[in-house]
Amino acid sequence: MTARTKTKGHWSAHFIGLPYADLGRTHEGVDCWGLVRLALSAHDIHVPSYAGGYASTEERAEIAGLISGAKPQWQKVDAGRELDVVTFRRGRLESHIGLVVRPGVMLHVTEGQPSCLVSYLDCQWERRLTGFWRH
Known part of the structure; x- marks a missing residue:
């Protein structure tokens, strides 16, 4: 059984398969922050867009600064x-x-791939995981 099958009817099913789009913030296309923002807003958790904070997802230093700046609003768990x-x-x-x-599964999107569910415990992600944050 795939992760997609297991989530049929689950809120995450509405966010699987969205196309990647640099600075995307809608169902027509999202980047990683746009996807998180879109999914959280469906649960009445509203976070800033940050779309004006970087020109593209290749600007990793700018994105890292935005992530760091957002952390005081979140609780590390x-x-x-x-x-x-x-x-990550x-x-x-x-x-x-x-x-x-x-636990163990995240919704995310990366360039060239639609949004999907993956394990953050596999070797590709676990070694780069830096923390969990609760709003």
């Missing part, structure tokens, strides 16, 4: 639960985020 933000390093900078769907 030891383990992720549904709707927690999970942060890309290179040396913390510049990618996802949204916990259930």
Whole structure:
């Protein structure tokens, strides 16, 4: 059974398969922050757009600064639960985020791939995981 099958009827199903779009903030296309923002807003959790804070997702230093600046508004937690933000390093900078769907699984999007569910415990993500944050 795939992650997509397991989530049929789950809130996350509405956000799987959205196309990647640099600075995207709608169902027509999202980047990683845009996806998290869109999904959280469906749960009446409203966070800033930050669309004006960087010109593209390639500007990792600017994104890392925005993530760092947003953290005081969030509570760091030891383990992720549904709707927690999970942060990751890309290179040396913390510049990618996802949204916990259930322990061990996140909703996220990366360039060239539509939004999907993946395990943040696999070797690709776990070694770059920097923390869980609760709004």
